[in-house]
Amino acid sequence: MQPTHRSSRILLPAKSWFAYLSLLVALGLSYIPTGLAPGVPDWVALVLAFWSIREPLRVGMGAGFVFGLLVDIGHGAAMGQHALAYVVLCYLASSVSRRVLWFPPAQQALQMFPLLLLVQVMMVLVRLLAGAEFPGWWYFLASVTSAALWVPLNYLLLLPQYRPVDRDENRPI
Amino acid sequence: MSLVGHQSPPIFKQGPTPLLRLFVLVSVCLVMLVADLKFRYLEVVRQALSVATWPLQMAAAAPVDFARNAAVYFATLVEVQQDNADLRNRELEAAQRLLRFEQIEEENRRLRGLLEMRASVAVKSVAAEILYDAPDPFSRKVILNRGSQQGVEGGMAVVNEQGMIGQVTRVYPVQAEVTLLTDKDQAVPVQVARNGLRGVLAGAGQGRLELRFTLSGADVRVGDRLVTSGLDGLFLAGLPVADVVSVDREAQTFAVIVCEPVAGVERTTQVLLLGRAEFPPPRPVPAAQPEARAGRKG
Numbered sequence: 001m002q003p004t005h006r007s008s009r010i011l012l013p014a015k016s017w018f019a020y021l022s023l024l025v026a027l028g029l030s031y032i033p034t035g036l037a038p039g040v041p042d043w044v045a046l047v048l049a050f051w052s053i054r055e056p057l058r059v060g061m062g063a064g065f066v067f068g069l070l071v072d073i074g075h076g077a078a079m080g081q082h083a084l085a086y087v088v089l090c091y092l093a094s095s096v097s098r099r100v101l102w103f104p105p106a107q108q109a110l111q112m113f114p115l116l117l118l119v120q121v122m123m124v125l126v127r128l129l130a131g132a133e134f135p136g137w138w139y140f141l142a143s144v145t146s147a148a149l150w151v152p153l154n155y156l157l158l159l160p161q162y163r164p165v166d167r168d169e170n171r172p173i
Numbered sequence: 174m175s176l177v178g179h180q181s182p183p184i185f186k187q188g189p190t191p192l193l194r195l196f197v198l199v200s201v202c203l204v205m206l207v208a209d210l211k212f213r214y215l216e217v218v219r220q221a222l223s224v225a226t227w228p229l230q231m232a233a234a235a236p237v238d239f240a241r242n243a244a245v246y247f248a249t250l251v252e253v254q255q256d257n258a259d260l261r262n263r264e265l266e267a268a269q270r271l272l273r274f275e276q277i278e279e280e281n282r283r284l285r286g287l288l289e290m291r292a293s294v295a296v297k298s299v300a301a302e303i304l305y306d307a308p309d310p311f312s313r314k315v316i317l318n319r320g321s322q323q324g325v326e327g328g329m330a331v332v333n334e335q336g337m338i339g340q341v342t343r344v345y346p347v348q349a350e351v352t353l354l355t356d357k358d359q360a361v362p363v364q365v366a367r368n369g370l371r372g373v374l375a376g377a378g379q380g381r382l383e384l385r386f387t388l389s390g391a392d393v394r395v396g397d398r399l400v401t402s403g404l405d406g407l408f409l410a411g412l413p414v415a416d417v418v419s420v421d422r423e424a425q426t427f428a429v430i431v432c433e434p435v436a437g438v439e440r441t442t443q444v445l446l447l448g449r450a451e452f453p454p455p456r457p458v459p460a461a462q463p464e465a466r467a468g469r470k471g
Contacts (some may be wrong), residue, residue, distance in 0.1 A: 024229070031226075031233035033316070040308075056177070061191075065198050074230055074345070076350055077309040079215045080205030087198045091191065095177035095231035127311040130210040133357050133378050135310035136424075138361050 011161040018160055019051050019059050029043055029075045038138035044071055048086055049093045049112055050150075050157055053101065056094035060085050064090035081126055083120040092118070107152035116143040121139040216343075223345055223458060237305065296409060299324055299446040301331075304348070313356040313376065315339070317444070320347040328407045329448035336413035336435035337361070337401065341446060349446075353438050354414070355380050363414050364402040368392055371402050374432065380439060382415050384430035389422040393430055409447055 014138035034040045044067050051059035056062050068083030075082070092115055120143050128134060177191040189197075208214040299319055307314035319325050321344045324400040329341045331351050340359060343350040352359045355376045362382070364371045370391060377383035387393060403410030415432035422428045 014430065027226075028229050028233050031230045033234055033237050035306035036308070036310055061194050061198050065202070068202075069222065070226055073219055074226055075309050076307045076314060077311070079208055079209040079219060080202040084199060084202035084206065087195065087202060090179060091195045094191070097177075124311075126206060130206070131357070132311035139310055 011158065012163055014055050014058075014161050016058055019055060020063075022047050022157055023051070023059075023063065027067060027070055027074070030071055038136075039145045041139040041149050042116065042119065042142055043069075044082075045086060045089055045116060046146050046149060046153055047157070048090055049115060050153065052090045052093035053097040054157075056097050059090075060094060061087045061090045077123075078127065078130065081123055084126065085122045088122065089115055089119050105151045105154045108154065109147050112150050113147040115141065116146045119143070135168060174247070198253065219343075220345070227346075234304070241304055247436055297324070297448045299329075301325070301349070301446055303351075303442050303444060303446055307350060312358070313353040313354065313439075314342070315351050317341075317349045317351055317446075318347075318460060319446070320345050320372070321350050322346055325349045325446055326448055329446040330401070330408045330412060331444050331446055332412055333436045333441045333444050334439070336415075337408075338434070338436045338438045338441060338444065340408075352443075354382060354434050355438055360385075361408070361414060362402045362404045363399040366398040366400045366413075368395075371404065372399075374399060377431065380434075382432040382434060383434055385427070387422065387430055388426065389428040391428065393417060393428070395420060398435070399432060407449070412447070423429075 023044065026047040046065050048059065048067065051063075064086035065083050068081075068086035069079065071077070071082040071086075072079050093112075096111070096115075098166040100108050103111065117140065120140055124135070124139070205215060209219075281433075301317040301319040301323075304316045304318050307316055317325070317331075325341060325344050327341055327344050330337055331339045331341060337354065339351045339353040339356075340361070341349050342352040352375070353376075354361065355378075357376045357378065360373050360375045362371070363374045370393065372384045372387045374382050375385055384393065384399070395417055397418065398413060399415045401408040401410055401412045401414055413435045415434050417430060418433050419431045420428055421430075
């Protein structure tokens with residue numbers, strides 16, 4: 001079956017301040033001290049991926065770099081570790097954006113999973129090369145929970161762009 | 174700006190291509206990683222940026238603090254009474270040791286005076302509480318609720334009532350980051366309490382420690398207590414650190430000596446930070462250096 005845009009609603013243009021506000025909120029969520037509990041979603045990666053797909057001309061690798069550095073500082077991780085992974089994530093997400101948008105949100109989540117997993121694999125590789133200890137396989141649970149959150153997050157971040165529904169029988173769309 | 178994989182006519186000014194931007198940013202990240210992990214050049218940048226993220230971090234930690242305080246508030250009366258009784262017993266035990274300690278210290282001071290030895294180092298201490306584990310899963314670090322404003326300094330030893338648990342590695346204005354003994358990069362100069370044999374203790378993963386670079390013929394037995402040697406000029410000498418669990422002399426030149434920390438490194442909340450109030454005199458200049466200087470003059 002050919003995927004279509006039929007199920008999508010017509011959207012208002014996204015506001016830049018809303019994009020950056022959502023990134024800041026995601027940064028705040030990632031700063032919540034959850035300790036070493038496995039499966040804590042990577043909020044900043046999710047929101048960056050969302051905006052790289054929806055608004056690739058506004059939010060891109062520059063934002064990925066800056067927010068990656070801020071996450072590195074908050075987490076006490078190596079400087080540049082998250083930044084590197086997020087820059088690559090933004091590049092890949094914006095390069096697949098026009099394909100991913102044809103699919104309904106649940107299938108978008110399936111396509112986002114490899115990207116989110118790649119973010120974690122890159123960070124593990126960087127730290128293992130620098131001589132750190134392998135954090136265990138539970139570490140990768142985070143990209144599963146992140147991908148599972150794609151659908152609700154997609155809806156939440158699209159809410160300000162939705163137009164009120166007014167059905168008109170005489171209008172084609 | 175232009176889209177990834179999207180070719181548009183070059184008549185419009187678009188700035189660098191996405192691939193070029195990716196290349197530049199990835200190179201910057203790699204340079205930063207090497208500068209931070211290998212050479213520790215970026216601590217100043219980290220401190221400066223951490224001031225900017227400070228309000229957000231505080232806001233994020235607030236709900237967790239609230240939950241923890243609520244848990245303490247609802248602790249049952251029976252538990253508190255039990256705790257109180259235990260603490261009274263322990264205080265009694267400590268009191269009689271303390272009485273003797275004062276007398277012994279006085280005696281020690283007089284004897285040192287007689288022998289014309291340097292007075293033992295003055296100690297600086299700060300009490301602190303562990304707030305939470307640092308979220309970086311690649312290292313074993315915790316965050317304390319005391320920082321440079323309360324007199325915490327980098328390099329202080331962190332101990333609980335049983336022994337050493339780690340070392341302060343980064344100091345923020347009102348928080349500090351402690352690297353636990355079990356971290357792979359954390360090394361502590363120690364000596365065997367029984368015979369004074371010196372060595373370097375480092376994390377080995379899975380909550381274990383390893384006494385590195387000790388010859389297989391060395392006199393180390395299972396059950397030996399390892400204490401800090403104070404040779405690094407940072408730690409006080411004699412803090413209990415670990416017990417030897419197993420010794421394998423079948424390996425090559427160096428024995429494989431596995432140790433277990435004395436203190437419950439990953440389970441403690443109240444800690445004391447110990448540091449030297451004054452730093453030891455600078456190390457003597459190596460003999461070769463004056464000659465080199467003289468050579469340059471001549």
